[in-house]
Amino acid sequence: MHKQKLSFELTIFNGLAELPKEMRVLMSEAVAARKNAYAPYSHFQVGAAVLLENGKIVIGNNQENASYPSGLCAERVAVFQAGALYPGVPITSVAITATSKNHVVDTPAAPCGNCRQAILEYENRQKKPITLYLMGETGKVIQCNAVADILPLGFDSSFLR
Template identity: 60%
Template sequence: MKEVEITSRLVVYDDADELPEHIRILMQKAVEARKKAYAPYSRFKVGAALLLDNEEVVIGSNQENASYPSGLCAERVAVFQAGALYPEVKIRAIAISAASDNRTVLTPIPPCGACRQSLAEYEVKQSEFIELYFMGEAGKVVKSLSVKDLLPLLFDKSNL
């Protein structure tokens, strides 16, 4: 038997004002997207903004459905839209912001498992890391240098 330790490295900013300017602007676009979320059931709104290699920004917001599995998270809305519009363009960074109609969200909210797996697909496809920045509606922002820091044992095409 052998024990294996897996570690992740994250950077924590005290607030969005500490972010590099281009990422601060990207986060603002995620906040704007969050405000357009359709979340009548959970009342939990998420916005995502992707920065592509061609300098385009693609946004997404969570879209709920009365049949819960039919809804989609903001991160997947954005990444699938980027894949549809710019299939050969690499994703450099994603900014994510979450808020609730029921309480103030000051804790950074990372992507869910399904979104991590979807983002991992694009990171593997492009053979370059995607930086992730995530926050609540205010407060600390967490930066991950790669999807692999959030999903270290990812399932990808090499497993098929």
């Protein structure tokens, strides 16, 4: 038996102003998408913006449903839309931001497990990391260099051979 430690590195920006210009634009698209989220039950609105290698930006926001499992998270809406509109074009970055009508979200919002798995599928398929930028309504922005970093030991197609 032996133990192995898994770790990864984050970059923490003190706010939007510290982000590179291209990422500020991407996050502003995510903020705009967040405003149109359909969240009548949780009142937790999430916006996502996907930057493709060809420079296109594709947005998504959470879409709730009275039958909770039938809704879809902003990240998957954006990533799946990017895959549908621009098949084969690699994703370079995803900006994610969240707010609530019940309280101030001042902590960066990370994707749920389902979204991590969905984005990891794209990362594995394109054989290039996807950088994540995570933000609440205000405050710090966290940069993760790859989805695989925040989903270690992820499930992939190698298990299905």
